[in-house]
Amino acid sequence: MMDVGRHPRIKLYAYSEIENVSGFVGNFTVKVRKKARYVNEKECTACSDCVQVCPVAIPDEYQQGFSSRKAIYIPFPQAVPSSYILNMDDCLGNNPIACGKCQEACEKQCIDYDMQDEIITLEVGTIIVATGMDVYDPTELDEFGYTRFENVITSMEFERLICAGGPTEGHFIRLTDRKIPKTVGFIQCVGSRSEKRGNPFCSNICCMNTVKDTLILKDHYPDIQCKVFYMDIRAFGKGFEDLFKRSKAEGVQYIRGIPGDIEENPVKKNLILSVENTLSGKVEQHELAMVVLSVGVEPRHDGKAIQKLLTLSNSADGFLLESHPKLKPVDAPTQGVYFAGCAEFPKDVKDSVTQAGAAAARASILLNAGRVKIEAITGVLDEEKCNFCGQCVKVCPYHAIVPPDRKKNQYPMIIEAACAGCGTCGAECPLDAITMRHFTDGQIMAQLEQILAEKPEEKILTFACNWCSYAGGDNAGTARLQYPTSSRLIRTMCSGRVDEKFILHGFRLGAPIVLVSGCHFADCHYINAVTWTQRRVERLWDKLEKLGIRPERLQLEWISAAEGQKFARVMRELEELRKKVTPEEIEFTKKVLTEEKPKMKVKVKEVA
Numbered sequence: 292m293m294d295v296g297r298h299p300r301i302k303l304y305a306y307s308e309i310e311n312v313s314g315f316v317g318n319f320t321v322k323v324r325k326k327a328r329y330v331n332e333k334e335c336t337a338c339s340d341c342v343q344v345c346p347v348a349i350p351d352e353y354q355q356g357f358s359s360r361k362a363i364y365i366p367f368p369q370a371v372p373s374s375y376i377l378n379m380d381d382c383l384g385n386n387p388i389a390c391g392k393c394q395e396a397c398e399k400q401c402i403d404y405d406m407q408d409e410i411i412t413l414e415v416g417t418i419i420v421a422t423g424m425d426v427y428d429p430t431e432l433d434e435f436g437y438t439r440f441e442n443v444i445t446s447m448e449f450e451r452l453i454c455a456g457g458p459t460e461g462h463f464i465r466l467t468d469r470k471i472p473k474t475v476g477f478i479q480c481v482g483s484r485s486e487k488r489g490n491p492f493c494s495n496i497c498c499m500n501t502v503k504d505t506l507i508l509k510d511h512y513p514d515i516q517c518k519v520f521y522m523d524i525r526a527f528g529k530g531f532e533d534l535f536k537r538s539k540a541e542g543v544q545y546i547r548g549i550p551g552d553i554e555e556n557p558v559k560k561n562l563i564l565s566v567e568n569t570l571s572g573k574v575e576q577h578e579l580a581m582v583v584l585s586v587g588v589e590p591r592h593d594g595k596a597i598q599k600l601l602t603l604s605n606s607a608d609g610f611l612l613e614s615h616p617k618l619k620p621v622d623a624p625t626q627g628v629y630f631a632g633c634a635e636f637p638k639d640v641k642d643s644v645t646q647a648g649a650a651a652a653r654a655s656i657l658l659n660a661g662r663v664k665i666e667a668i669t670g671v672l673d674e675e676k677c678n679f680c681g682q683c684v685k686v687c688p689y690h691a692i693v694p695p696d697r698k699k700n701q702y703p704m705i706i707e708a709a710c711a712g713c714g715t716c717g718a719e720c721p722l723d724a725i726t727m728r729h730f731t732d733g734q735i736m737a738q739l740e741q742i743l744a745e746k747p748e749e750k751i752l753t754f755a756c757n758w759c760s761y762a763g764g765d766n767a768g769t770a771r772l773q774y775p776t777s778s779r780l781i782r783t784m785c786s787g788r789v790d791e792k793f794i795l796h797g798f799r800l801g802a803p804i805v806l807v808s809g810c811h812f813a814d815c816h817y818i819n820a821v822t823w824t825q826r827r828v829e830r831l832w833d834k835l836e837k838l839g840i841r842p843e844r845l846q847l848e849w850i851s852a853a854e855g856q857k858f859a860r861v862m863r864e865l866e867e868l869r870k871k872v873t874p875e876e877i878e879f880t881k882k883v884l885t886e887e888k889p890k891m892k893v894k895v896k897e898v899a
Contacts, residue, residue, distance in 0.1 A: 292371045307411075315708045315709035316709065319417075321413045321418070328376045332372045334399050340396045353367045354451050417629065424591060426447055429482060429586050437584060442582065443582045447586065465560070473514070474515070475581045475583060477518070477582075482586050483497060490589050494588045505517045519546065548568045550564040562578070590609035597634075604816070606813060615758070621635075631647040669707045670714070672725055679703075691706045736793070739802075747877075756810060759809060759852050764780060785821075786807055804869045807824065807846070807847050807848075809824055810851065
């Protein structure tokens with residue numbers, strides 16, 4: 292961070308937050324709120340005279356609450372800029388001034404109680420999201436005694452106790468008697484790999500963090516006995532297995548099993564753990580002086596605000612979702628936005644640095660190009676058909692459409708640099724005023740007409756989104772999974788592109804079953820386009836039921852690119868459903884929808 296602060300071409304806004312982001316790739320406008328420090332950072336020399344006279348004392352967040360800080364403080368060592376911050380939430384008050392001792396003690400008069408937040412507007416071409424992650428709070432897992440026993444600490448608290456810059460100056464001591472413990476136990480996967488409490492995913496860094504901690508303990512105190520209770524040790528990185536073997540060679544005992552109960556000896560304050568050793572098949576008891584909970588990590592708690600600002604999507608685990616897991620691992624779905632570090636998923640330092648370099652390279656390529664290349668799949672507005680309804684603006688997941696203004700005769704404007712080509716606007720437009728390049732209505736209609744030209748009763752008409760469902764079909768094929776050949780796929784960039792008229796026309800041509808398939812809600816590649824797919828299909832189910840057509844003949848499935856087995860299973864189930872659709876039912880459907888078609892046209896004219 293000090294290097295960043297000194298770099299002549301980097302402008303660092305510390306103690307600031309993003310208020311708003313607008314624009315598109317190459318032309319972002321970012322509003323930054325630079326919070327009032329109430330200290331002139333350019334004049335402050337960090338002499339600490341103000342700290343010595345401040346009467347307020349609260350737990351220090353950086354030291355995990357093991358020591359206290361004042362209302363005026365430096366957040367952490369080597370903070371940039373190296374000046375104090377006066378936290379008004381902790382201060383006795385400045386309106387009116389209730390104390391004022393820090394201002395009186397400052398010889399350079401750096402403290403200004405009247406300082407206000409400042410809004411800074413920046414014009415930027417690209418944005419890199421490196422917001423990091425949060426650490427799991429083990430309070431809810433009270434079976435480990437974190438809230439009941441002082442000698443149960445987290446891995447983050449361990450780091451502060453063992454650090455030379457920590458509250459104990461690097462002396463690892465028990466909290467109850469301030470003595471060096473003789474036995475220390477580490478419990479793995481606290482808050483990770485749990486479906487009921489905590490998070491279902493592996494936090495990636497916890498195993499090797501514990502291996503490192505045991506080596507540090509053995510290096511500082513060779514006589515300490517360390518025991519690690521684990522489900523699996525995942526030492527997958529370069530040199531990790533060697534580090535794990537080195538830890539065992541130092542005498543660290545690894546016990547495969549997670550303690551089910553922890554009790555405290557009321558006299559010695561030692562902790563008694565009951566654990567089933569799955570390797571020996573026996574229930575064991577271990578008495579330890581201290582227990583360290585190896586807590587997992589989780590997405591930032593304020594991550595939703597970041598997603599809303601930059602129009603991002605997240606995966607099922609809550610971390611940000613990249614544009615493509617293999618081809619664009621650092622690109623966000625929003626063009627011009629890139630990921631670095633643990634905003635995307637838990638990483639160690641090496642992987643974070645690697646991705647940061649990749650994100651910087653991707654951003655520099657775009658900036659140096661001068662022009663932005665976009666795929667020719669964006670939407671085009673036909674002004675002669677548009678009636679200023681603004682539905683396209685409402686459904687666009689990228690906010691790529693400028694709202695219309697009927698009074699000024701200003702039609703909606705599609706910003707091609709921001710458009711990702713999902714096609715949701717084209718499907719939702721009631722007057723078909725938006726054409727999607729390379730996925731036009733005519734092209735899709737021609738495909739389904741050709742598919743159903745011969746023996747339509749033997750075929751399942753399937754609309755599959757490019758990134759997930761269509762790729763899931765590829766996955767099933769490459770895995771050589773067996774499923775019926777009756778399904779005929781029409782690829783669209785997103786399930787949001789599937790217009791109601793495509794589905795109804797398929798039934799009108801004799802399709803017994805129509806399937807609309809797309810991404811899961813949690814990992815839609817077009818932010819939230821699948822929500823409009825859901826609404827559209829639900830409307831059609833109601834319409835089909837009113838017309839006397841079985842709604843179950845229209846199916847909706849969410850299939851990811853990795854779910855080849857699900858794709859094959861769905862196709863087998865739909866084949867069984869197809870066999871139950873009678874020729875008489877198909878003829879009835881064709882007749883009803885053919886009669887309904889002229890009425891639908893009249894309705895559109897009335898709306899216009």
